Amino acid sequence: MKIIYSDAHKGHAGAPEMRGESFVPMAECPERMEVILQALAEAGLADVQAPTPHGLEAAARIHDPDFLRFLETAYPMWLKEKGPGSAAFARTFGMRGMAQKPNMNSVNAMLSAYTFDIFAPLVAGSWQAIRSAVDVALTGAGLMQAGASSVFSLCRPPGHHASGDLAGGYCYLNNAAIAAQFYRDRGAARVAILDIDYHHGNGTQRIFYDRGDVLFISLHGRPEEEYPFLLGFADETGSGKGEGLNLNLPMPPGTRIGTYMEAMETAAARIRSYAPDMLIVSLGVDTFDGDPVGGFCLKTPDYLRLGQVIAGLDLPTHFVMEGGYAIDALGRNVANVLTSYLEG
Ligand SMILES: [Zn+2]
Structure with a gap:
């Protein structure tokens, strides 16, 4: 299995996040990639390839042009206004009943309109990292198109909270959704996205909710008490042509592997009946017992079982890194999913 990875993510670093009553370094940090690469190498997965540049055309199939412009221009504008030393993030948000088309010459207006929380800061290296994560996803997709049976796109920043014109939850562009569209545009009739990150993939759900060509399944902490709070309920099943193609499997705090495996089997059965040409796995392992932003209790050996269920689907499978x-x-949790998948 080839691993697609770029060092370009490293410049997306140094912004604080609020936890409890204080600002702490963001949990979504460059060290994440280091420990994953190290654990993969120790597990014998060392076939690492750099991405090829893809431009923004594929991203623009999913994301609004003004939103892309915001991501590219906001930090340089912020720097000009405020000077160096601080990360750009919104102070207000474009809530219901407020005009949401921002003045593209005002960095504060853009941040208010195009982010939905305070967990999408922009710093000097953010745009380069965001673009490279898309290249990492698309380079993996290109290998799959060329006949690979599986690939791992080690994307950072992650993407599944980002929708067509909203960044949030550490996510800016939706790498998995962009890859799904790439497959559709090159002849795949049906694509399934299985999101096993601890948090609901609200961005991916919104992008494909009305569409009849992409099945989206998310296993996550139930939104009654967990981020992103306003989406991810079991009764959200898709609309229009997408009716029946959105499956949310929310679970309570403290969920352990037994309950989690029941949800995995439900997801697997739905994917089998859909019979997609391509499976994308939004691979988050913040379901781990002890994750600082998760509330489930999966142990490191449990991740072997997740990889086995995915392998049992016997589909071309594109793993895309999330949380x-x-x-x-x-690192070990990610390696366990991938090695058990490969052992099938
Ligand atoms: Zn997450």
């Missing part, structure tokens, strides 16, 4: 923040266990 996972317990630095000491993150």
Whole structure:
């Protein structure tokens, strides 16, 4: 299995996040990639390839042009206005009843309109990292198109909270959704996205909710008490042509592997009946017991079982990295999913 990875993510670093009552370094940090690469190498997965540049055409199939312009221009504008030393993030948000088309010459207006929380800061290296994560996803997709049976796109920043014109939850461009569209545009009739990150993939759900060509399944902490709070309920099943093609499997805090495996089997059955040409796995391991931003209790050996269920689907499978923040266990958890998948 080839691993697609770029160092370009490293410049997306140094912004604080609010936890409890204080600002702390963001859990979504460059060290995540280091520990994953190290654990993969220790597990014999060392076939690492750099991405090829793809431009923004594929991203523009999913994301609004003004939103892309915002991501590219906001930090340089912020720097000009405020000077160096601080990360750009919104102070207000474009909520219901407020005009949401921002003045593209005002960095504060753009941040208010195009982010939905305070967990999408922009710093000097963010845009380069965001673009490279898309290249990492698309380079993996290109290999799949060329006949690979599986590939791992080690994307950073992650993408599944980002929708067509909203960034948030550490996510800016939706790498998995862009890859799904890439497959559709090159002849795949049906694509399934299985999102096993601890948090609901609200961005991916919104992007494909009305569409009849992409099945989206998310296993996650139930939104009654977990981020992103306003989406991810079991009764969200898709609309219009997408009716029946959105499956949310929310689970309560403290969920362990037994309950989680029941949801995995439900997801697997739905994917089998859909019979997609391509499976994308939004691979988050913040379901780990001890993850600083997760609330489930999966143990490191449990991740072997997740890889086995995915292997049992016997589909071309494109793994795309999402969350996972317990630095000491993150690498091994990811490696366990991938090695057990490969052992099938
Ligand atoms: Zn997550």
